[in-house]
Amino acid sequence: MNGDARYAVLDLETRVNLALAREVLHLGSEEPDAAVIKRLVEKRRSEGGGDFQKLPFHEPVAAAILLAERRGPAPDGPVIATDWRLWRLGELPLEQLVDRFFRNIAGRVYVGFNSQAFDLPLMELWASRCRVSAPEHFDRPSRPENPRYKYGEGHVDLQKELVNWAWGSGTFDELCKFHGLPGKPGISGDEVESLVAAGRLDEVHAYNVTDVLQTQLLFLHVLLRAGKLTRAAAAESATSTLTLTREKVMSRLDEGGRARELLARTLDSCARAPIAAAAD
Numbered sequence: 001m002n003g004d005a006r007y008a009v010l011d012l013e014t015r016v017n018l019a020l021a022r023e024v025l026h027l028g029s030e031e032p033d034a035a036v037i038k039r040l041v042e043k044r045r046s047e048g049g050g051d052f053q054k055l056p057f058h059e060p061v062a063a064a065i066l067l068a069e070r071r072g073p074a075p076d077g078p079v080i081a082t083d084w085r086l087w088r089l090g091e092l093p094l095e096q097l098v099d100r101f102f103r104n105i106a107g108r109v110y111v112g113f114n115s116q117a118f119d120l121p122l123m124e125l126w127a128s129r130c131r132v133s134a135p136e137h138f139d140r141p142s143r144p145e146n147p148r149y150k151y152g153e154g155h156v157d158l159q160k161e162l163v164n165w166a167w168g169s170g171t172f173d174e175l176c177k178f179h180g181l182p183g184k185p186g187i188s189g190d191e192v193e194s195l196v197a198a199g200r201l202d203e204v205h206a207y208n209v210t211d212v213l214q215t216q217l218l219f220l221h222v223l224l225r226a227g228k229l230t231r232a233a234a235a236e237s238a239t240s241t242l243t244l245t246r247e248k249v250m251s252r253l254d255e256g257g258r259a260r261e262l263l264a265r266t267l268d269s270c271a272r273a274p275i276a277a278a279a280d
Contacts, residue, residue, distance in 0.1 A: 005069075005108065005109040006068070006069040006108045007111050008065050008067060008104065008108040008109070008110055009065065009066040009067075009068065009112070009212050009216045009219065010064070010065045010066075010112050010115065010119060010212065011063075011064055011112060011119060011208055012062070012118075012123070013060070013061050013062040013189065013192050013204050013207065013208045014058040014061060014192065015059055015061050015192060015196050016036075016040065016053065016057055016059065016193060017056065017058060018036055018037075018059075021036050021039075021040045021057060022036055025039050025043065040053065040057065041053075055121055055122050058122055060094065060097065060126070061192065061201070061204060062089065062201075062208040063086070063087045063208070064086050064087075064205075064208045065101070065104050065212070066083075066084055066085075066212050066213070066241070066244075067082045067084075067085065067108070068081045068237075068241070069082060074229065075228055076230055076232075076233055077233060078229070078233045078234075078237040078240065079220065079233075080236075080237065081237075081243075081244040081245075082244075083244075084209075084244065084249055086205070086249070087100070088202075088205045089201055094126065095131075098123060098132045099132045101123055102127065102134035106137065107136060110147045110154065110155040110156065111155075111156045111216070111219050112156075113157070113158045113172050113211070114157065114159045115155070116160070120148075124138075140154070156219065156222070158175075158215060158218050159172075162218070162221075162222065172184070176214050179218060179221055180273045180275070181214050181218070181270060181273050181275075182265075182269035182273075184210075185207065185262050185263075186262070187207045192204055192207075200258075202253055202259035203258055205259060206249075206253060206260070207262065209245065209249050210262070210266040213241065213270060214266075214270065216241050217238055217273065217275050220234045220237050221275055234275055238270070238273070238276035242271055245263075245267060246267060249263065250263060
C-alpha cells in the first residue's frame with residue numbers, strides 16, 4: 001500500500017434505475033414507481049440474489065470525493081485533506097457527473113468501502129453507457145498501480161484491507177464503531193430511495209459526505225498500523241479532514257435543516273474519536 005500518494009476517497013448514493021427496470025420488466029409508464037420497484041425486488045429474489053440489485057439497476061443520485069495528499073515524508077508527514085468534490089441529483093446531467101468523477105480521481109490512489117465491488121464498477125458501467133472517455137482510469141499499463149487490478153496498490157477497498165480479505169469483515173457501520181467513530185448517522189443506504197422520492201436530497205447529500213468522511217478516518221487507521229503515520233500525524237490528518245468539511249460542506253446545507261444537523265452531529269462525534277485525539 002502506497003503511503004506517500006495522493007488520494008481520492010469516494011462514495012456514491014444510488015436509486016433504482018426505473019427506466020431500465022420498466023424496460024426489463026415490460027412495464028409501462030402507467031405503472032407506479034413503487035410497484036415497479038416491488039416487481040424488481042421480487043425478480044431479484046427469484047434469482048437468488050436477495051434485495052440488493054444488480055449494478056445496471058443502480059442510478060447515482062449523489063457522489064462525494066475527498067481529495068487528500070501526503071505533506072512531508074512518512075511517517076511524520078500528515079495526509080492533509082485538500083478539497084471536496086460533490087454532486088447531487090439536479091446539479092449536473094449524469095453524463096457530466098461521470099466525466100467529472102473520473103477526471104477528479106485520475107492519477108490518485110482510490111480509497112473506498114466496498115468500492116471494488118460497487119462504486120467503481122458502477123461508475124465504469126455508466127461511463128460505458130454515457131460514452132465517457134476516461135483513459136487515465138481504464139488504460140493504466142502498470143499492474144501494481146492500476147486501480148482496476150484487484151490486489152494492486154492503486155485502489156484501497158477498506159472492507160477488504162482492514163481484515164486482509166477475510167470473510168465476515170463487518171459492515172461499514174460496525175467497523176466505524178469498532179474504531180471509535182460514530183458510524184451511520186441514523187440513515188442507511190436502504191433509505192436513499194425513499195428520501196430522494198420525498199425530495200430530501202440535502203439529507204442524502206449530507207449522508208453521502210458522512211460516509212466519505214469516516215472512510216477517510218478509517219483509512220488513517222490503516223496507514224497508522226502500517227507504520228506510514230505516527231499517532232500525531234494521524235491526529236493532524238484527521239483534524240484537517242474535519243476542518244475542511246466544516247468549511248466547504250456545511251455551507252451547502254440549509255441553516256437549521258435536518259441535513260446540516262446530521263452532518264454537524266457526525267463531525268462532532270468524529271472530533272472525539274481516538275484517531276483525532278492528540279498523541280499520548
